Amino acid sequence: MQHQVQIEELTPEAFAPYGKVIDLPAGAPSKSGDGWDCWSYIQMLDASVPLGFGLVVTRRREPVVDAMERHVSREELLLTFDREIIQPVARCADIDDPDERPDPATVKCFRIKPGQAVVIGRGVWHSPAYAAADDARYLFGIEKKPDKFGDEMVHPWVNFQSGDTIRFG
Ligand SMILES: NC(=O)N[C@@H](O)C(=O)O
Numbered sequence: 001m002q003h004q005v006q007i008e009e010l011t012p013e014a015f016a017p018y019g020k021v022i023d024l025p026a027g028a029p030s031k032s033g034d035g036w037d038c039w040s041y042i043q044m045l046d047a048s049v050p051l052g053f054g055l056v057v058t059r060r061r062e063p064v065v066d067a068m069e070r071h072v073s074r075e076e077l078l079l080t081f082d083r084e085i086i087q088p089v090a091r092c093a094d095i096d097d098p099d100e101r102p103d104p105a106t107v108k109c110f111r112i113k114p115g116q117a118v119v120i121g122r123g124v125w126h127s128p129a130y131a132a133a134d135d136a137r138y139l140f141g142i143e144k145k146p147d148k149f150g151d152e153m154v155h156p157w158v159n160f161q162s163g164d165t166i167r168f169g
Helices: none
Strands: 002-005 007-009 019-022 031-033 036-038 051-058 076-080 085-090 108-112 117-120 136-143 165-168
Touching: 076 108, 085 165, 108 117
Parallel strands: 002 165, 007 108
Antiparallel strands: 019 117, 031 036, 051 136, 076 117, 076 136, 085 108
16 A cells, blocks of 8 residues: 655654754854854754764655664764755654564655754654755764664665555655
8 A cells, every 4th residue: 555645844843753853943042153153052862882974865766665764772863965855754663673664654754954954763764865856965973883673784674564655745
């Protein structure tokens, strides 16, 4: 079965079941200077070892998702460099279940604009992000350590329950 999912704007409330949002705060900066304002700390990422960074070039393609991965031991920072991207995510039901499959009923697809970022929560299912329109480059940062269920494998992808797929748009 294919599920149709609408693209959602990124807000802390909507993204809360999947992680944390980083965006320009509405409140006053914590420090300012000549021509600059700074807000800190606007978000936190739990880490006990150094972060490794990965860069993804994501090209225009069919907006269909059939599998996701997850990192049960680590949070993941993700932000686009240049263009809008769409990040599909699905809820983690049981972080201790090595046989869990992503539930298509919990999938949301968030638009992430340049200037915004997310911290994907531990165990939250996610596919590679998609280009919203034109090809885009995005960065992710994650602790450089093995995950509990071995998601450092070259092929960590897990199909949705019942072999379902998601089409977003
Ligand atoms: N988010 C993404 O595209 N990739 C990472 O989750 C990864 O572990 O490769």
